Amino acid sequence: MTCMGHTNDFQHFDCKIAEAFDLGIKMRDDPAPPCHSEPVLYLYVSVTEIPSGNHLEGSIVYARSRTFLGNRYPSSTDDRERLKSDVILLRLANDIRQFSDGTLKTSDKNPIFMNHT
Secondary structure (H helix, E strand, O other): OOOOOOOOOOEEOOOOOOOOEEEEEEEEEEOOOOOOOOOEEEEEEEEEEOOOOOEOOOOEEEEEEHHHHOOOOOOOHHHHHHHHHHHHHHOHHHHHHHHHOOOOOOOOOOOEEOOOO
């Protein structure tokens, strides 16, 4: 996948499901998120269209609460990898399409919760 460069601590994310887009990823633990009553692990995906280089405003925000992280805070490497894997397998391709056409809006206050086992 083409990497067009990433900013704001995003790292290149080559997941092989969105060849028309350059994706960036970053993760963050939050002990007191605005969207939940317990700590949350956030996963952010930035999206840039290829070949236009048009970087889409904002990012797709996913989250998993501490209860679904084995009651650990901060999250472990395994927690982070499982969240990333679940997002790729269950949501990302469709979410990228909706995000690129403007119909998907997420934020720290309104993430897509991936609270399942």
